[in-house]
Amino acid sequence: MTPPFTRILRDMPAMTPFVGPETLERRRGATFALRLGANESAFGLSPKARAALTAEIGRTNWYCDPEHWELRSALAAQCDVKPENIVVAEGIDGVLGIVVRAFTEPGDTIVTSAGAYPTFNYHVLGYGGRLDFVPYREDCRNDLEALAARARATGAKLLYLANPDNPTGTFHGRAAIEDLLARMPEGCLLLLDEAYAEFAPAHELPPISGEDPRVIRLRTFSKAHGMAGLRVGYGVATTRLIDAFNRIRMHFGVGRLAQVAALASLGDDDFAAGVVREVARGRTEYEALGRELGLNTIPSLTNFVPFDLATNEKSDRVLARLAERGVFVRKPGIAPLNRFVRITVGTGPERAALAETLRAVLREF
Numbered sequence: 001m002t003p004p005f006t007r008i009l010r011d012m013p014a015m016t017p018f019v020g021p022e023t024l025e026r027r028r029g030a031t032f033a034l035r036l037g038a039n040e041s042a043f044g045l046s047p048k049a050r051a052a053l054t055a056e057i058g059r060t061n062w063y064c065d066p067e068h069w070e071l072r073s074a075l076a077a078q079c080d081v082k083p084e085n086i087v088v089a090e091g092i093d094g095v096l097g098i099v100v101r102a103f104t105e106p107g108d109t110i111v112t113s114a115g116a117y118p119t120f121n122y123h124v125l126g127y128g129g130r131l132d133f134v135p136y137r138e139d140c141r142n143d144l145e146a147l148a149a150r151a152r153a154t155g156a157k158l159l160y161l162a163n164p165d166n167p168t169g170t171f172h173g174r175a176a177i178e179d180l181l182a183r184m185p186e187g188c189l190l191l192l193d194e195a196y197a198e199f200a201p202a203h204e205l206p207p208i209s210g211e212d213p214r215v216i217r218l219r220t221f222s223k224a225h226g227m228a229g230l231r232v233g234y235g236v237a238t239t240r241l242i243d244a245f246n247r248i249r250m251h252f253g254v255g256r257l258a259q260v261a262a263l264a265s266l267g268d269d270d271f272a273a274g275v276v277r278e279v280a281r282g283r284t285e286y287e288a289l290g291r292e293l294g295l296n297t298i299p300s301l302t303n304f305v306p307f308d309l310a311t312n313e314k315s316d317r318v319l320a321r322l323a324e325r326g327v328f329v330r331k332p333g334i335a336p337l338n339r340f341v342r343i344t345v346g347t348g349p350e351r352a353a354l355a356e357t358l359r360a361v362l363r364e365f
C-alpha cells in the first residue's frame with residue numbers, strides 16, 4: 001500500500017496542458033517535416049549566445065549561480081529596476097508556478113480568459129485553486145472589462161492576462177492595460193504575461209516599475225531570443241513579492257548554459273530586432289496567403305497567425321490533414337477561438353512549404 005495522495009491531487013481533473021510534437025511523432029510513427037505549432041522561433045540563436053554556450057560547456061560539472069546574479073543585473077539595467085525586483089525561473093512557465101504557489105490556497109478563485117494559455121491553469125489546479133473563466137469577445141479579443149468585473153465579483157487574488165495574447169495574437173496598448181489595473185479590485189495581482197513583448201510596439205507596452213504592487217510582468221527568452229529549449233524566463237515585481245518568491249523557488253532550476261546564453265543574447269539587440277523584422281515579414285505573407293485561400297486571419301503582434309476556418313469541425317479536419325502531410329500546428333479548444341488554426345511564422349522556405357501544403361489540403365474540401 002502506498003500512502004494516499006493529497007486531496008488536491010485526488011480531486012484534480014486529468015489535464016495535459018500540452019501534448020508535445022514529440023508525443024505526436026511517436027504516435028504517428030514519423031517525424032514532422034514542418035514544426036509550426038508551438039510558436040518556437042524558427043530563427044535560431046544569437047551568435048553571441050552560441051559562442052557563450054560553447055565557452056561554458058566545459059563548466060557544466062559545476063552548479064549554476066542560484067541567484068542568477070549576472071543575468072538579473074543585466075535584466076534590471078534593461079528594465080530600469082533593481083536586481084531585487086527580478087525573479088528568474090525555468091521559463092515563464094516556471095515563474096507562473098512560483099506566483100501561483102505564493103498566493104493560492106485550496107478553494108481560492110483565480111480569473112483568466114476561457115481558452116487562454118493553459119500552463120497557468122495547470123498550476124492553479126495543482127495548488128487547489130478554483131478557475132473562473134471569462135469568455136473571449138466575439139471579435140476574439142480578451143474582454144478586459146469583463147475580466148476586471150469578474151475579479152471584483154469573485155474576490156479573486158490573481159488575474160491572468162497574456163498581452164500580446166496567445167492563442168489569438170491580439171494586443172491591448174498601454175492605456176487599456178492601465179485602465180484594467182484601475183478597474184481591478186484592491187488586493188488582486190495581475191499576472192501580465194508578455195511572452196511576445198518584443199513583437200509589440202515598445203511605446204505601447206506599459207512602463208515597467210519595481211514599485212507597483214498590482215502587477216507582475218512576465219517575460220521570456222523562449223520566443224524572440226530563440227531559446228525555448230533552454231528554459232529561461234523572468235518576472236519583474238516589487239521587492240516584497242520577489243523576496244517571497246525567493247523563499248519557495250527552485251534554486252538550481254535554470255542551469256549554467258541557460259544563464260550564460262540568456263545573458264549573451266540580451267547583449268545582442270541586433271539579433272532579436274532582426275528576428276522581429278523577419279517575423280513581421282512572415283506575418284504579412286501569411287495574411288496574403290489567407291486572402292488567397294479565402295481565410296480570414298486575426299491581425300497578430302506575435303510570431304504566429306490564427307487562420308479562420310469558419311467552424312470548429314473544419315479547423316479540426318484541416319489540422320488533421322496538415323498533420324498527415326507532416327505539418328505540426330495547433331488550434332485553440334474553446335469557442336469562439338476553436339474555428340481557428342494557429343500557425344507559427346517559420347523561415348522563408350518553411351513559409352513557402354506551409355503555403356503549398358495548406359493549398360493542397362484546402363483543395364480537398
Ligand SMILES: *Cc1c(COP(=O)(O)O)cnc(C)c1O
Nearest residue numbers: 091092093162166195220222233
Ligand atoms: C510561449 C508562451 C509562454 C512560455 O514561456 P516559457 O518561458 O517558454 O515558459 C508563456 N506564456 C505565453 C502566453 C506563451 O505563448
